[in-house]
Amino acid sequence: MLIYVLTRRKIILGLSVMIIIGVISYLTADSLTAPSLVRAPGTYYMAHTQEKVVALTFDDGPDPIDTPEVLDILKEKGVRATFFVLGQAVQENPNLLKRLAKEGHEIENHSFNHDYQQHQLLTEINQTDQEVYAATGTHTHFYRPPGGFLTKWQLENIKKNGHIVALWSVDSKDWRNPGVNQIVKNVLDNVFPGAIILLHDGGFHRTQTVKSLAKIIDSLKKQGYRFVTLSEMKALDTELK
Numbered sequence: 319m320l321i322y323v324l325t326r327r328k329i330i331l332g333l334s335v336m337i338i339i340g341v342i343s344y345l346t347a348d349s350l351t352a353p354s355l356v357r358a359p360g361t362y363y364m365a366h367t368q369e370k371v372v373a374l375t376f377d378d379g380p381d382p383i384d385t386p387e388v389l390d391i392l393k394e395k396g397v398r399a400t401f402f403v404l405g406q407a408v409q410e411n412p413n414l415l416k417r418l419a420k421e422g423h424e425i426e427n428h429s430f431n432h433d434y435q436q437h438q439l440l441t442e443i444n445q446t447d448q449e450v451y452a453a454t455g456t457h458t459h460f461y462r463p464p465g466g467f468l469t470k471w472q473l474e475n476i477k478k479n480g481h482i483v484a485l486w487s488v489d490s491k492d493w494r495n496p497g498v499n500q501i502v503k504n505v506l507d508n509v510f511p512g513a514i515i516l517l518h519d520g521g522f523h524r525t526q527t528v529k530s531l532a533k534i535i536d537s538l539k540k541q542g543y544r545f546v547t548l549s550e551m552k553a554l555d556t557e558l559k
């Protein structure tokens with residue numbers, strides 16, 4: 319009986335130590351963000367404003383099929399958005415990038431080839447910036463890491479390199495292909511003045527995103543929202559003035 323009690327105590331003690339170590343390592347983890355946790359200090363994910371403004375952002379393009387469809391809808395609705403492009407996709411579709419710029423959209427940086435580990439972080443950012451500059455004559459100012467993953471070390475290095483890390487505050491979850499109604503709902507249920515909305519125009523076929531877009535825009539307009547680019551949004555931020 320005595321042996322049993324001691325053993326049980328040891329097990330409980332052992333488990334407690336493991337839990338404490340787990341909690342400590344979780345709290346001190348180097349990783350700042352995950353797709354579900356995007357409100358990390360030192361990153362730009364929303365604007366503090368009373369004005370009813372939102373920024374639509376599209377990741378992973380330009381894509382020869384989906385991007386033109388997204389652009390047609392934005393043009394028809396008179397909305398400008400921000401596109402976080404991949405350098406590799408820019409290299410393959412320079413004319414699409416020219417169209418993006420010509421139609422007044424903002425073009426920003428989403429790495430060169432979407433490596434979630436970002437082993438070549440600054441190299442990829444600089445390569446993509448060069449591709450964007452070659453196609454449009456403008457540089458990128460914001461960087462959005464693939465998947466929203468970022469370490470403190472990476473954040474510091476990106477800042478030193480001259481880019482602002484931009485995440486999002488409303489995830490449409492279109493990357494899960496949950497259906498058009500769900501994508502629209504994910505946006506409308508979570509929107510607020512100053513929100514940055516995450517959508518995709520590349521990576522996989524974005525048929526659901528394309529079908530959702532007009533509904534999202536129409537509903538937000540009806541609620542009194544107007545659409546701005548990420549830079550315009552930042553300029554409206556009352557806490558940065």
Ligand SMILES: [Zn+2]
Pocket residue numbers: 377378428432464465
């Ligand atoms: Zn992405």
